[in-house]
Amino acid sequence: MAASVKALVKHELLMWARTSAHLSVEDAARKAQVKEEQLAAWERGEGQPSIPQLRKLGRVYKRPLAVFYLPEPPKTFDALRDFRRLPAEMAGKQSPELAFEIRRARARREIALDLYQELTGDEPKAFLSTASLTEEPEGVAARLRELLGVKRTEAASWRNVYDAFNRWREALEEAGVLAFQAEDVEVSEIRGFSLSERLFPAVVVNIKDAVVGRIFTMLHEATHLMLREGGLCDLIEETSRAQERIEAFCNHVAGATLMPRAWVLEADVVLQHKGTQWADEEIALLAGLSREPGGGGPSSPRAGEDHRGLLSEEARQFQAEFEAQQEEAQQRKALGLEGEGFAPRIAWR
Numbered sequence: 001m002a003a004s005v006k007a008l009v010k011h012e013l014l015m016w017a018r019t020s021a022h023l024s025v026e027d028a029a030r031k032a033q034v035k036e037e038q039l040a041a042w043e044r045g046e047g048q049p050s051i052p053q054l055r056k057l058g059r060v061y062k063r064p065l066a067v068f069y070l071p072e073p074p075k076t077f078d079a080l081r082d083f084r085r086l087p088a089e090m091a092g093k094q095s096p097e098l099a100f101e102i103r104r105a106r107a108r109r110e111i112a113l114d115l116y117q118e119l120t121g122d123e124p125k126a127f128l129s130t131a132s133l134t135e136e137p138e139g140v141a142a143r144l145r146e147l148l149g150v151k152r153t154e155a156a157s158w159r160n161v162y163d164a165f166n167r168w169r170e171a172l173e174e175a176g177v178l179a180f181q182a183e184d185v186e187v188s189e190i191r192g193f194s195l196s197e198r199l200f201p202a203v204v205v206n207i208k209d210a211v212v213g214r215i216f217t218m219l220h221e222a223t224h225l226m227l228r229e230g231g232l233c234d235l236i237e238e239t240s241r242a243q244e245r246i247e248a249f250c251n252h253v254a255g256a257t258l259m260p261r262a263w264v265l266e267a268d269v270v271l272q273h274k275g276t277q278w279a280d281e282e283i284a285l286l287a288g289l290s291r292e293p294g295g296g297g298p299s300s301p302r303a304g305e306d307h308r309g310l311l312s313e314e315a316r317q318f319q320a321e322f323e324a325q326q327e328e329a330q331q332r333k334a335l336g337l338e339g340e341g342f343a344p345r346i347a348w349r
Contacts, residue, residue: 007054011045016073101182131226141256181207192217219254
């Protein structure tokens with residue numbers, strides 16, 4: 001019978017497939033419906049799974065069956081260096097879902113590159129736009145906006161945030177940057193990441209995030225590409241001062257790309273404002289997009305200040321707001337109202 005036919009696979013491949021999927025032996029065994037001690041024995045080279053059992057493991061690890069018959073485990077890509085996340089207890093760790101989305105983004109990029117070369121007989125244009133932390137973020141933002149070709153008159157014609165998201169995504173792809181959306185990762189774990197490559201670099205945003213958050217993340221990650229700093233960005237775990245500087249720089253460039261300083265200074269809310277204090281409502285009217293701890297964009301009244309002392313407090317506030325919006329969305333769904341209006345708005349500071 002098929003159930004008794006053993007899969008002649010190397011135990012090293014079984015262990016590699018599980019660890020690269022970021023699963024423990026306990027979790028993998030439970031998902032594949034095998035005994036934990038049995039899976040551990042297979043990985044030690046003591047016996048082998050049957051063909052049906054190997055298929056189950058492949059589904060759990062999100063790997064094709066053929067990968068288990070490679071002569072040796074593939075070399076794993078280096079882990080991405082930085083994280084763009086909401087505050088989370090699991091900061092700095094990767095769930096199996098996140099590990100899969102990173103693998104999928106890399107695979108989609110390779111497929112896109114192969115298809116382009118096969119269809120055109122040539123390489124795609126390289127993404128050569130660069131930036132340095134020694135530059136003024138406003139200048140980098142102006143260069144990025146010029147590269148993407150999004151004009152103020154065009155932005156004024158957008159009917160809603162979905163028009164804005166689609167146009168910024170289209171502009172990035174026209175500039176040679178692939179723009180993907182992760183589907184199976186919770187926003188509480190990841191908001192976006194980037195793959196820094198000369199040909200077809202990629203930015204990935206979380207489809208479960210609010211649309212305005214995805215727009216900001218796309219441009220934040222595009223700035224990482226200009227710095228040749230691909231990866232994921234974390235708001236909570238301890239980071240070096242150098243990494244904090246990079247994150248603040250990317251936030252500033254993203255904010256200034258969406259709302260150039262000249263636009264801000266010409267806005268009615270600025271022209272009519274009196275005093276040095278800014279209310280949240282005024283900032284929301286002014287930009288409506290950027291509320292990022294450590295941001296420093298032109299619409300932020302704290303631009304240029306040291307944000308390290310504010311990070312934890314604002315991050316906790318941001319998480320509380322996000323959870324409240326998630327609860328509201330669940331209540332709307334329970335009442336049959338999930339189809340009305342746009343996705344819940346997430347405000348950034």
